[in-house]
Amino acid sequence: MFKIAKKRELNSTVTMMDIYAPQVAKKAEAGQFIILRVDEDGERIPLTVAGYDRIAGTVKIIFQIVGGTTMRLNAKAEGEYIEDFVGPLGCPTKTEEIKKVCIVGGGVGCAIALPVAQKLKSLGAEVHSLIGFRNKDLVILEDEFRACSDKLIIMTDDGSCGRQGVVTAPLKELIESGEKYDEVIAIGPLVMMKFVAATTKSYGVPTTVSMNPIMIDGTGMCGGCRLTVGGKTKFACVDGPDFNGFEVDFDEAMARASAYAEFEKKERELNCNLFRKEVE
Numbered sequence: 327m328f329k330i331a332k333k334r335e336l337n338s339t340v341t342m343m344d345i346y347a348p349q350v351a352k353k354a355e356a357g358q359f360i361i362l363r364v365d366e367d368g369e370r371i372p373l374t375v376a377g378y379d380r381i382a383g384t385v386k387i388i389f390q391i392v393g394g395t396t397m398r399l400n401a402k403a404e405g406e407y408i409e410d411f412v413g414p415l416g417c418p419t420k421t422e423e424i425k426k427v428c429i430v431g432g433g434v435g436c437a438i439a440l441p442v443a444q445k446l447k448s449l450g451a452e453v454h455s456l457i458g459f460r461n462k463d464l465v466i467l468e469d470e471f472r473a474c475s476d477k478l479i480i481m482t483d484d485g486s487c488g489r490q491g492v493v494t495a496p497l498k499e500l501i502e503s504g505e506k507y508d509e510v511i512a513i514g515p516l517v518m519m520k521f522v523a524a525t526t527k528s529y530g531v532p533t534t535v536s537m538n539p540i541m542i543d544g545t546g547m548c549g550g551c552r553l554t555v556g557g558k559t560k561f562a563c564v565d566g567p568d569f570n571g572f573e574v575d576f577d578e579a580m581a582r583a584s585a586y587a588e589f590e591k592k593e594r595e596l597n598c599n600l601f602r603k604e605v606e
């Protein structure tokens with residue numbers, strides 16, 4: 327069992343938790359993920375390592391409440407326990423030889439992007455961060471990004487915070503104004519990463535994306551997380567989650583991501599009803 331050492335709501339749909347898991351904290355690196363189960367009969371879900379404290383033995387996770395399991399996790403209070411917390415899994419984000427980077431984060435993907443930005447900053451890189459959200463109520467981690475970025479641009483779809491529009495607009499402007507990035511690292515919704523890669527490709531700026539397909543075992547055995555990258559089959563859990571953005575077949579990934587939509591909708595409704603009954 328793993329204790330929830332700290333819990334904080336970042337906005338109405340995103341929660342941050344520090345989980346006491348010293349063995350995971352000892353080895354975790356930016357870009358890796360864990361798989362957890364909230365309770366004994368729970369489903370396994372992957373979440374990215376959003377930070378770690380090797381001395382305190384805690385691992386930070388930041389999750390969006392989107393369905394059954396994340397609702398159950400969010401229902402746990404500080405001091406309570408979760409059943410399993412396995413990791414670190416996947417490959418760390420490559421940071422070698424990056425002197426200047428543009429980090430592009432979208433929505434809860436910013437939680438995944440933050441430790442990468444922090445790590446690159448700590449290694450001496452110049453970090454520009456472009457983070458996008460639907461509106462100002464959904465903005466998360468602004469202070470944390472400001473602290474590790476030489477340049478920070480916030481975008482919202484409705485213009486209620488920062489500039490109005492999508493992250494690819496300032497990305498294009500920065501590249502056209504002469505910023506020379508060794509790498510662009512994009513983490514967010516599939517459609518965002520697809521368009522970031524399409525933008526950077528025309529300027530020849532190397533681009534890494536972090537893929538988050540359905541994962542089951544997280545060890546390369548089940549094939550659930552397969553993707554086509556450069557015409558070859560790859561498993562996001564062991565070969566990724568980071569891949570060359572120019573090589574990922576995003577259209578196939580988007581089709582696979584929506585395959586369980588109907589089942590997930592039913593689960594969400596069931597969980598909502600269960601919670602409603604518990605409260606009544």
Ligand SMILES: Cc1cc2nc3c(=O)[nH]c(=O)nc-3n(C[C@H](O)[C@H](O)[C@H](O)COP(=O)(O)OP(=O)(O)OC[C@H]3O[C@@H](n4cnc5c(N)ncnc54)[C@H](O)[C@@H]3O)c2cc1C
Binds near residue numbers: 391437537542583593
């Ligand atoms: C490597 C990786 C890292 C991730 N990191 C984060 C993170 O840091 N923060 C965060 O909020 N989310 C992250 N996700 C997504 C997260 O796993 C899903 O939001 C979560 O599984 C939803 O479960 P649910 O039962 O609450 O929702 P459901 O209603 O079951 O699903 C909602 C959506 O979540 C995704 N999903 C569901 N089950 C899985 C699964 N087993 N594996 C992958 N995706 C699934 C699907 O896109 C689905 O449409 C990550 C996914 C991957 C693969």
Ligand code: FES
Binds near residue numbers: 543546549550552
């Ligand atoms: S989750 Fe099973 S192969 Fe990757």
